[in-house]
Amino acid sequence: AQTVTQSQPEMSVQEAETVTLSCTYDTSESDYYLFWYKQPPSRQMILVIRQEAYKQQNATENRFSVNFQKAAKSFSLKISDSQLGDAAMYFCASLDNYGQNFVFGPGTRLSVLP
Amino acid sequence: DAGVIQSPRHEVTEMGQEVTLRCKPISGHNSLFWYRQTMMRGLELLIYFNNNVPIDDSGMPEDRFSAKMPNASFSTLKIQPSEPRDSAVYFCASTTGLRYTEAFFGQGTRLTVV
Numbered sequence: 001a002q003t004v005t006q007s008q009p010e011m012s013v014q015e016a017e018t019v020t021l022s023c024t025y026d027t028s029e030s031d032y033y034l035f036w037y038k039q040p041p042s043r044q045m046i047l048v049i050r051q052e053a054y055k056q057q058n059a060t061e062n063r064f065s066v067n068f069q070k071a072a073k074s075f076s077l078k079i080s081d082s083q084l085g086d087a088a089m090y091f092c093a094s095l096d097n098y099g100q101n102f103v104f105g106p107g108t109r110l111s112v113l114p
Numbered sequence: 115d116a117g118v119i120q121s122p123r124h125e126v127t128e129m130g131q132e133v134t135l136r137c138k139p140i141s142g143h144n145s146l147f148w149y150r151q152t153m154m155r156g157l158e159l160l161i162y163f164n165n166n167v168p169i170d171d172s173g174m175p176e177d178r179f180s181a182k183m184p185n186a187s188f189s190t191l192k193i194q195p196s197e198p199r200d201s202a203v204y205f206c207a208s209t210t211g212l213r214y215t216e217a218f219f220g221q222g223t224r225l226t227v228v
Contacts, residue, residue: 035217043151043203045219091157095217099145099209100164102217104157 002027002094006105013082014113020067021077021108023092029053031097034068034075039107040088048090051075079110087112120206120220127227132194135223138187139208143216148181148191149205151222157205163189196227 004025013019025034036048051059051068058066063083067076079086092105119138127133139146147162161171163183171181178197183189193200203224209217 033217037219043222043224045205045207045222047216047218050216093217095209098164099143099217100162100169102145102147102162102207102209103159104149106156 002029002032002096002101002103004092004094004103004105006092006108008108009106010109010111012111012113013079015082015084017082018078018080019082019110021079021090021092021110023075023077023105025073025075025092025094025103025105027073027094027096029096033095033097034066035093035095036064036066036075036077037091037093037104038086038088039091040085045091049077082112084112084114086110118206118208118218118220120204120223122223123221125223125225127196127225129197129227130195131227132192133196133200133225133227135191135204135206135225137189137191137206137220139189139206140210140218141187143208143210144186145209146183146189147207147209148189149207151203151205152201160191193225196225198227201226 032053034051038046049061063080089107091107095102121136145164148160150158160173161181166183181191203222205222206220
């Protein structure tokens, strides 16, 4: 079974600074997908970034980037130039190649300090 | 596409009543997931379907919970009878696998059982 771990229940960052959220996972699959989702107080689950395990290049989406270390089964999220609107719960998730086994970590609550 | 659509957005019911939550996945997605989110337990996977067939229902808390997917465009999660401890936000998500995978959530249903 796939498992996802986020070891940081809470993090804080100063506005305009950079923060990294950690995620580790365990899977026996060779092909899979990894995601970071953001959940603001509105509770909507918003896809932040997506990484295919077969791609060595780290995914980037504007101020969001990942550090994907396949051998270490690590998938951290870096948020650059943090903004007040980035404050939210962040969930790391894995999904197998068939679109099944969609497993989430416990989440990290990010606060952005003005 | 309008995304994953859940209804109702909010539901308040009395203990002992039957509750039915509904989900319409994104067209073309072949897997559908039901999650329950609470402060205490985080995001729990209840059940998921692949091509309308239930694959894993090990997360369903007890026999009071049941889920169906009669066709590719509709799924229900039913609680009968409901109890106050069922109060939570229930999310539906749909994914597609094979080569290009995307995974999106509905806006959730906030259920309150009084």
